[in-house]
Structures are given as structure tokens and as C-alpha cells.
Amino acid sequence: MKSREELRAIRERAKATLAVRDNQGGPRVVIAMGTCGIAAGARDVMSALLEEMAQRGISDVTVSQTGCKGLCDREPVVEVITPGAPSVTYGRVTPAVMRRIVAEQLVNGQIVSEYVIATGSEMR
């Protein structure tokens, strides 16, 4: 079976990235996946995030999902929580914007300011 062999290769690839992972408690990305988020495209945003992480071999970022936060008109909403810094909440995130957040914030530490709707608990 083709997929069995594929799975073995995937396992080796995943192991290689796990080996270099630092266990310092890396950033956390939280995607709002309530009905409003899903209807606005959150699933494809999440898929883009995971795809980008797999391609770049990023494994110290935790991805999680949450329900509706009451910001339905700004969905898809994505929050990036970095230890020791105020969290950054992005609104109207598309898969392309998500890829930029990975490259600019998660990899290079630069916030993608034009999509920020809140920093810490302060709304913009």
C-alpha cells in the first residue's frame, strides 16, 4: 500500500523536526473556529498555517482552536500568544495573510500591523 510507505517517510520527517525542537514553551496560535469563524474561512486559514509550518519545519508553535469570541464581524480571527509579550489578535485573516503572519511574526518577530485588531486586551 502506497500510503503505508508514505506514512513511514512522514514519520521520519516529523522525527527530524521534533529532534531540533526547543522545549522552551514556544508561541501559541489560536484560531477562532465558531460557526462565524468557519463561515468566514477559518478552516482554510488553519490549513494554510499548518501547511506553512510543515514546509518550514516549525514544530515549537502550538496550534489550537477556540469558539466564537464575539468578534463575528472580524472573522476569521487569529490570536498569536508569545511568552513574555502582549498577545496579538488579527482580524479578517485570509490564508495569504496567515502565511505572512508565519513568515513575519513567528519566524522574524515582526507583527503584521495592518491586520492587528487588538494587542493584549486593548482593542484597536
Add this chain to the structure above:
Amino acid sequence: MREVSLHVLDLARNSIEAGASNVRVTVEESGPEDRLMVRVEDDGRGMDAGTLERASDPFFTTRTTRRQGMGLSLFRSVCERCEGGMTLTSEPGGGTSVSGWMRLSHLDRPPLGDVGAVVQALACEWPMVRARYEHRVDDRRFVLDLGELQAELGDVPVSSPVVLSWIAEHVREQVACLGSTA
């Protein structure tokens, strides 16, 4: 919602919000019966009769962040619009099961869409949530059980990005192999 698979994700998110640790998703396409059926079953906290009765009312929700609860009512209306229906069964402490069906060939039926990305989103919740995905097209069947997948992966978690990426692709490929027309 542009795709039936987005409703499936929405229903599965309800299961997770209800504290489920096992979520089973089934999609069945039947050509002879001209029917598309989707079912989401969980072992979450369930609902009592009163909550169950109001669950697909758009102006009822248990959440506090907004006052509407659109998920089930949207799903029910798409099923009904496509000459199908929806059933909801639940018991406090006994989990919940939602089934919806529609006419496969109905002109208003949204495409099934990207089920691979849905299974991926559920796999992301591993190990808190153990999902199982089953897809049938007539008498052909594909099953991806994340518990079984984890056993094969050994010490590499199902929720590693490389594995999640493979899961989405694998599900898309296998569903296409079944000859899915939904």
C-alpha cells in the same frame, strides 16, 4: 456555508465544546438512493430534553459571547432546502448524534468540499480529541481512525505539522479514489 464539509466541521466543533473525547464523522454518498448523508457522533456531555428541543432554534444558545446559535439551524435549513432533513439525538451524559441528509443531485446542494481540511482540523486537537472519519460511496469505504494512525506513528504525535499536512492530503486522495461525486 459554502460547503457541506464546513457544516461537518461546525458540528464537530460543537462536540468538542461539549467536552467530547471521541468524535466520529461519517459521510455517505448513495447514487441509487440519490442521497448524501453526514453524521457526527460524540461522547460529550449531551443535552437534556429541553435543551435538545431548542438546540436548532437560531435564537437559542448556551454561549455567553453572543446571543445567537446559528450552527444547527443553518445545517437544518440546508438539509431541508435540498429535500432532506436533520435529526438530533442526545442524552445528558450520553453524548450527542446529529445526522443530516439531502438529495445528492439537488441543484441547491452545496458541494461536499474539502473534507481533508476538516479531518486535519480535528486531528489538530489530538490527543484531547480522538476523531474517526468514515466515508462511503455506495459499497466502497474509507476509514481514518486517528487512534490507529497514532499507533502506527509510534512516538511522533498525530498533531505534528508534517503529519497534519499528510492527513489532509491523504483524506482528499482516498475520498477521490472512492469515486466521490459530492
